[in-house]
Amino acid sequence: MSDTSMTLIDHLEELRKVIIRIVIAVLVGTVVSFALFEDVLFIIINAPIAGKDIQLAQLAVTEVFITRLKISLLSGFIITIPFTAWQIWSFILPALYAHERKYVYMIAPMSAILFAAGVVFGYYVVLPLALLFFIGQGADLLPMLSFARYVAFVLGFLLPFGLVFQLPLAVVFLVKIGAADYKFFKAKRKYAIFIIFIISAVLTPADVVSQLLMAGPVILLYEISILIAWLIRKKVKEEDEETDVIS
Template identity: 35%
Template structure:
């Protein structure tokens, strides 16, 4: 295909992907409300338990509502649109991922396609596991953070900032869980071996804790520790895959690994062939005997300086 044909194909693939995302967003609009209630659930449960503790009869007051506030007129509408877009990307994922794969796959070899299937099959579950862990971290982190407020402080969160906080945590944790795929890719490409990765485990664990401390938006140690431990476990899983892949491919083994130290090369099957007289091969006569070289001429005696240079030179 020419360059223009590739660009036309890319335009067609992008158009189909955009149509799929648009349809998915429209469908997601009708389920955005239950998803929003699910995201609000950790905060609402915590505030409900506080309201029960503060009430005289240890029950929820009549007409109790989850204490969220809306600062802008269109905040909830914009929030539902954002959730619909995120859900639309998830619902239309098989279609736009297929369009992306159909554009890239013709340029890959067969073994590269097999690895792409493996990475594609692992990327989705890893991201989902990271998002679920972030939701657990948010639930525990809210308990830690909101319980630090005194009884004279009234806590009311703004709905947009809270949802952005939760979805941001899910995005950070989900992308962080893709880290072992990068380690596996480096090993498959031959950039690093499993032994080197295993030797770097102290640095890797330290880096995961530093990354978790920076990436986790909450100040509680629970979220940082949970993310760091999960990433460390995934790193060791990737190291195990790298060691298995190196053993399967025969890396870290010299060419003489299967030979004994005192084993010599075998010459029993070697039978020397006698060299016969030259014959005509392919219609060409044998090479003639070399002719003698003429004797060298004697070197002339050097002339004096007076004869080689004039008055000027």
């Protein structure tokens, strides 16, 4: 067997170990979340619907238990994201150059912060507005929602915000490695906005209001990303000029 084959097998073996460690971590996180279900449920339910006179109903015998399992699994995945990211990057890092590793070390913690910021923004700002709008369509009807469907709506609404808040990091990474600059993102603005609306339609519930509530902040993030790209380019240009003067 050739050295190349052995190297490939070694990589596959290491990948297998990484996947096993991630799965075990998620399972442990799921068990912890299941045990702390009441606290997790309080976060999901109470703040968004507080003061809106909404009643949650159990419409099926297994509804609460199945939903508890789903929430615990998702929570287990979320709380182990730092460990999962560390495992993935530890597998990828050896293949990167020194300057690329530096960017990864900067981007990895910022990614977790932006994900949390996106979820918090959706939770406290967008979700209450969405609930107020949709439930308000019932006029004088008393809102009585299925527990499982309400939880699915909340989670399906919030998680995409954590993902789309990664946009500035993606832009910074592309600019740093020289794959694009602010002029590229500025020139492609209309295409980006079109893609943002498509992604918003896929990630949010099937209604125009939810899509607009997501697309609006993401478009703002895109504009901020262009500004960040311009600042990075300006800084690099100034550093190059200083190097030329010194030389």
